[in-house]
Amino acid sequence: MGASNSKLDKVILELPDDERYFGLENFGNTCYANSVLQTLYFCRPFRDRVLRYAAENPPGYGNENLLTCLADLFLQTSSQKKKTGFLSPRRLINRIKSENALFSNFMHQDAHEFLNYLLNDVSEILAREQKAAASAPTTPKSILTFGRGKDGRSPSLQELAAASTASEAASAQAQEPRTWLQEIFQGRLVNQTRCLCCETVTSREEDMFDLSLEIEPNCSVTSCLKKFSATEVLDGADKFFCDQCNSLQEAQKFMRMRHLPQVLCLHLKRFKYNEQLGRLSKLSHRVVFPFELKVVNTTPDCPDADTSYDLFGVVVHMGAQPNHGHYVALVKSCGQWVCFDDDQVIAVTEAQVQSTFGQPYDGGLVGSSNGVGVDHGYILLYQRNSPASEAPLPMDELP
Secondary structure, X not given: OOOOHHHHHHHHHOOOOXXXXXXXXXXXXXXXXXXXXXXXXXXHHHHHHHHHHHHHOOOOOOOOOHHHHHHHHHHHHHOOOOOEEEEOOHHHHHXXXXXXXXXXXXXXXXXXXXXXXXXXXXXXXXXXXXXXXHXXXXXXXXXXXXXXXXXXXXXXXXXXXXXXXXXHHHHHHOOOOOOHHHHHHOEEEEEEEEEOOOOOEEEEEEEEOOEEEOOOOOEEXXXXXXXXXXXXXXXXXXXXXXXXOOEEEOEEEEEEEEEOOOEEEEEEOOEEEEOOOOEEEEEOOOEEOOOEEEOOOEOOOOOOOOOEEEEEEEEEEEOOOOOOOEEEEEEEEOOEEEEEEOOEEEEEOHHHHHHHHXXXXXXXXXXXXXXXXXXXXXXXXXXXXXXXXHOOOXXXXXX
């Protein structure tokens, strides 16, 4: 997959001057991290917020954490004078290895596990910082306004108490606001169960950063999403305990999306435990993913039900087994698809992106004996179509 350097140079020259295309050094099987980092860098809403964080937290300001290391890498990339080249993410990789034992070795790791860890850790960092800022000692504005009344008198004890109560109520209402990372990646699912005896519907909501989709031979992402939300009948040994009936009853269970995120991350479950082999194996099923996606499995009250998404990033797993092989990133930048293969940057076509759907055949596991291709889309990143007012800021307008 790729093109000559001369073709890349020609393509890069035609792209905006403020964009940068830099590969990342591999420190021994860290391609799983490099591929995820590249797709996140070309996620413009995320990049813009990380660069803003870098401006607000310059090197030496506060304690180092995963987010400060990530912000430093993004800032290094965006501030390069050249348009192409490669950088060393050593500081970030070392930080990850020191924080998480799963990534502290030189073994091949799962890119999806890394993405989950990174997003959750950054979310926790932002939540802690947000909470610390909110708990900083300040004089309630509501009390300050009572400094002098219109008649020039000081407030009474009753007025001060009322102001304090109003301030506490406002604080409780504003408790734990969403972080900017949650605003970008977090969606909300609702799990509904309908008792077939009394028709009572029980709902349970949960937040998510991505959707993990079961795959089948010769399927599509759209069909996988429909299957994800398909109605399941709970009967026999799986009956549902209905609080209204106060007994076990047959029921219907289904999942819907109540809130769609700005950036939708889909994980295709290509790695499955094989009982015969006693280990994980890779599913080589052909899974067609569209360049424009409409999510159909939403609740009736979903405010984003008519939203469509554009594909901008694909993490590709290359290899026959989950614990071996290689990861690369395919990203769409300014209308052009680019492949980031560690420190190599290669211009590619839409047809080459489509080649990672997998080859049509009768299913099964990837293996060299059946002649099936081993390059498959594994993580898909879609960005919601937004009005011009919500478009990302140009690089020169970022703080």
